[in-house]
Amino acid sequence: MPRDIAEFSEYVTLRWPPMLRTARLLTGEHALAEDLVQTALERCFAAWPRLRAYEAADAYVRRTIVNTYLSWRRKRSWSEVPRDQFADVVTADATELVSQRSVLLVALAELPPRQRAAVVLRFYEDLSVQQTAGLLGCSTGTVKSQTSEALAKLRDLLGDDLDEAVEVEYDGRSRR
Amino acid sequence: MTTSLKRLLEQEAARTDIPPAPVDAVVTGGRARVRRWRVVCVAAAAAAAVLSIAIPIGLTQGDSDNQPVEPPEKHGWRQMDGPWTDLRSIHFGAATVARPPGWNVEVLTSTRDSALYTTPINNGATYRLYEVRPDESVHAIGSDVIGTPFADPAGSYVAWQEKAAGEIVVYDTSRGSELARQSVGGDAYVIAVDGDTVTYADADQTYTWRPGHDPEWIDPSILNRGTVTDVDADLRLVSSLGGPGDSYVVDSVGRGALTLPGQVYGEFDPSGRYLALTRLTGPELEVADRFVRAVDTTEDTELTGYDGEIVQMSWDPSGSLVLGTVKHSDTIVNPDDAMSFFACDPATGDCELIDGSTTTVDEAPLPANFDTYLQLAWSLS
Numbered sequence: 001m002p003r004d005i006a007e008f009s010e011y012v013t014l015r016w017p018p019m020l021r022t023a024r025l026l027t028g029e030h031a032l033a034e035d036l037v038q039t040a041l042e043r044c045f046a047a048w049p050r051l052r053a054y055e056a057a058d059a060y061v062r063r064t065i066v067n068t069y070l071s072w073r074r075k076r077s078w079s080e081v082p083r084d085q086f087a088d089v090v091t092a093d094a095t096e097l098v099s100q101r102s103v104l105l106v107a108l109a110e111l112p113p114r115q116r117a118a119v120v121l122r123f124y125e126d127l128s129v130q131q132t133a134g135l136l137g138c139s140t141g142t143v144k145s146q147t148s149e150a151l152a153k154l155r156d157l158l159g160d161d162l163d164e165a166v167e168v169e170y171d172g173r174s175r176r
Numbered sequence: 177m178t179t180s181l182k183r184l185l186e187q188e189a190a191r192t193d194i195p196p197a198p199v200d201a202v203v204t205g206g207r208a209r210v211r212r213w214r215v216v217c218v219a220a221a222a223a224a225a226v227l228s229i230a231i232p233i234g235l236t237q238g239d240s241d242n243q244p245v246e247p248p249e250k251h252g253w254r255q256m257d258g259p260w261t262d263l264r265s266i267h268f269g270a271a272t273v274a275r276p277p278g279w280n281v282e283v284l285t286s287t288r289d290s291a292l293y294t295t296p297i298n299n300g301a302t303y304r305l306y307e308v309r310p311d312e313s314v315h316a317i318g319s320d321v322i323g324t325p326f327a328d329p330a331g332s333y334v335a336w337q338e339k340a341a342g343e344i345v346v347y348d349t350s351r352g353s354e355l356a357r358q359s360v361g362g363d364a365y366v367i368a369v370d371g372d373t374v375t376y377a378d379a380d381q382t383y384t385w386r387p388g389h390d391p392e393w394i395d396p397s398i399l400n401r402g403t404v405t406d407v408d409a410d411l412r413l414v415s416s417l418g419g420p421g422d423s424y425v426v427d428s429v430g431r432g433a434l435t436l437p438g439q440v441y442g443e444f445d446p447s448g449r450y451l452a453l454t455r456l457t458g459p460e461l462e463v464a465d466r467f468v469r470a471v472d473t474t475e476d477t478e479l480t481g482y483d484g485e486i487v488q489m490s491w492d493p494s495g496s497l498v499l500g501t502v503k504h505s506d507t508i509v510n511p512d513d514a515m516s517f518f519a520c521d522p523a524t525g526d527c528e529l530i531d532g533s534t535t536t537v538d539e540a541p542l543p544a545n546f547d548t549y550l551q552l553a554w555s556l557s
Contacts, residue, residue, distance in 0.1 A: 009199045016197035021189035030193055038202055045206025104188045124185040154181065 008048050011057060012041055019061060025120045026069045028105045040064035062125070066117055066135050107157040115150035118143055266291060271312045285327045285334075289349035292317075292327055292334055302339055307349065317347055317354075326369045330446070333387075335366050335374045344376055346387045356387035368407040375407045398430030408444035411471070413451065415441040425451070425471060434471055438464075445491045450477075450522040452489040452497055468497060468522050481527040482518040497522050 016037065023033035040061045048057070108116050114136060121132045122143075129147075133140045265272050266281065268291035275281060276295050282303060283294045289310075294303040297319070305318035305325055318325070318336055325336035332350035337343070342362050348355040364378040374385045382404045385391035394404070394412075402414035402423060410428040416439050423441070425434035434451075442453035450470055457464035466486050468477040484501030491497060497520040516534040520527035 005203060009203065012199050012202050013197045017192075017194045020194060021192045024192045025185060025189055033192070034195070034198075038198055038205065041202045042205035045203060102188055102191070104184045119181070120185065123182045124189060151181070158184075 008045060011044075015058065015061070016041075019065065022062070022120060022125060023065055023069070025105075025108065025124055026065070026117060028109050036065055036068055037061075039068050063135050066121070067137075069117065070113055070136075103158065107154055110157060111150050111153060114138075115146045115153075118146045119150045119154070122147055266293060266308055268308050268310070271308060271310050273308050273312050273314050276306075283324050285325065286329050287327045287332045287334060287349040288330060289332055292325060292349075294321060294325065305334075305336060307347075307352075309349075309352070315352075318345060323365050326366045326374075328369045328371060331369070331371050333369050333372060333374070335369050335376075337364060337366060337376075344374065344385075346374060358385055358387075358391060367404055370407045370409065373407075375404060375412075377404065395430065398426060405441045406443050408448035411444065411448055413442060413444065415439065434469070434474055436469075443489070443491060444471075445497070445522060446495050450497075452491065452522075454489070468520075468525070470522075477522055477525040479520055479525045479527055482516075482520070482529070484516060487515075495522070496520065497527075499527060 019037045019040070020033055023036040024030060027033045027036055043064050044057060044061050108119070111119065117136060118132055121127045121135060122129070127135070129140045129143050133143045136143065138146075266275055266284070268286060271291075281293045282296055283292075285292050291308040292305060293308070294305050296302075297304050302319070303321040304316055305321050307315045307317045309315070318338065320338050320340050321336045322339040323337050325334055327334035327349075332348050333346055333355070334349060335344055335346045337360070338345055339362075341357075342359060342364075343357045344360050344364060344366060345357050346355045347353070360376065360378055364376050367375040367377055367382070369375075372386050374387070376383055376385065376391075381393045381396070382399065383391040383393050384407075399414050402416045402421065404412050405415045406413040411433060412426055412428075413423070414426055415423045422438060423436040424432050425436070426432050436453065436455075439456040440453050441456070442451045444451055449472065450468055452466070452468055454466045455464045466489055468479065468489075469475070470477070479497075479499070482499055482501055484503045486499050487502050488500035489497060490500075499518040499520060500515060501518065502515045514534060517530045518527040519530055
C-alpha cells in the first residue's frame, strides 16, 4: 500500500497527460486510452512502495500500459475494426476519413498489436531497440523485424511521402 | 521516413484530449486491486486455520467409525502448534480469547510465547497489533503499524514497522516488553525474523539487525541486484524480481548454495532443508509454477495427490508443506470459491487432503510466515 498517497496522487496528476497520449496512439481511441492508463496506474498504486523515483514508476507504468494493451487485444473484442481496403490518403475520400479519425490512427489500426506497440515505443517514445524488446518481452531481433514489417506496411498505407500525409491530415485537404 | 513518422506520431499525440487526471478513481481502483490480492492470501490463511482444527479432530479424536487413531508421524505431519481462529475466537495453546467484534483479524502469527494478531485502524491505513498470552490476557503492543509484523514461531521476537515514527520495533514476548527500536525512514519494511535477528530493507539496502547491535547492511554485490525474500539461519533466498537475472540461495558471505533460474520467490521450511518456491514469468510476472526443492541436493520433489490449482504454499511449524488449492472457473479467486488444503511430505511429495479442510474463501487472518507472498503480491500486482 502506498505510504504516501499524496505523493502518488501528485505523480498521477503529473504523468497522466503524456501517458494518455502514448495510450491513445496504442489504442486509437480516447476512452480506451483512458481506461488503459487508469488500469496501469491502479497497478502502479499497488507497487508504489517499491517504486522509488518517478523514473522507476514511469518504466513500470509504461510496461504495464504495453502489457495491458497487448492483453486486451488478446482477450477482448476490439472496437477498432481493420478495414479490408485502405483508402489512399491523397484522394478526396481521405479528407472525409480524416474528419472521423486521423489517417495515421487508421493506418496504425491495420498493424498487428505488437507491431503497433513497437512503432509507438520506438518512434514516439524514442526507446531503443533493446528497451523496446524489454517492454515487449521479446528479442531485439524480433523488435527489428516487427518494426521493419510495420514500417513497410505503413509506407504502403500512407505513401512514401509522409510529410504530405501530415498536411492532408491536419489541413483536412490535399495540397496537391 | 522514420523522421516523418515521428512527426506524425507526435502531432497525433498532441491532438489527444487530456481530461483531468482521475486521481481519486485511480487510488480507489488501486486499493481494490490490493484487496483482491488479499482475498487470495486470506483464503490460504483460512485454510491454515482449518488445518489447525482438522488435525486435532482427525487424528487425536479418531474418525467417526472409532478406528484407532494413527500416529501423526505416519502422515508426515503433526498437529499444528501455531495459533488459529474461528469466527468468534482466537486460540493459542490452551488460551482462547474473543475475536475483536466488528474487526477483521488481518494477520495472525506467533512466537513460542504468544499469539499475535492485527486489526485495521484508520480505514485500513494502519494496523493495531495485539498480543495474546497464555493466561488469556490481550495486550495492545503496537499501533500505527504498517505492513505486516513478522515473528519467529520458534523464538520470542516480533518486529514491525511504525509509520509515523519511521522505526522498526522489536518486541520480546518472553519479557512482555519492547526490546528495541531502529530508525529506518519511511521506505523500510521487515522481511524476516529468525531467532534474534531481524532482516529488513529500505529502498537502497537490505540489513540484518540484532537488537543491541548496529544494523549491518548486506553487501549488494552478494545480492546481485536481487531482493532477500526469506532468511533461515545464515541462508538467504535472494529473488530476482522484475529483472532478467536468476534467483539464488546464498550464505552470509554470498557463497551460492543454490541457483534458481529466473524470477523465483519462496520460503524455507523450519529446518532450512527445503524451499517452497514459486516461479514467476513474463513481463506481468504471472505465476508459472510452484515447486519444492531440497537445498542440499538441489533435487525437486514432485507433489502428488492433490487436486485444484495451488494458490498458496506454506510450512507448518512441524515441517509439513501445506498446499492451499482452489477450484475456480474465473481467472481470479473469488470469496465463495471452494478451497481445500493438503499436507505434503517434502521428502516424498505425497500429499493428503486434510479431512474437513474444504471450505470457501472467506475472511480469515493470514497465517504466520505468509507475509512474503503478500508483500510480493502487492508489489507485483
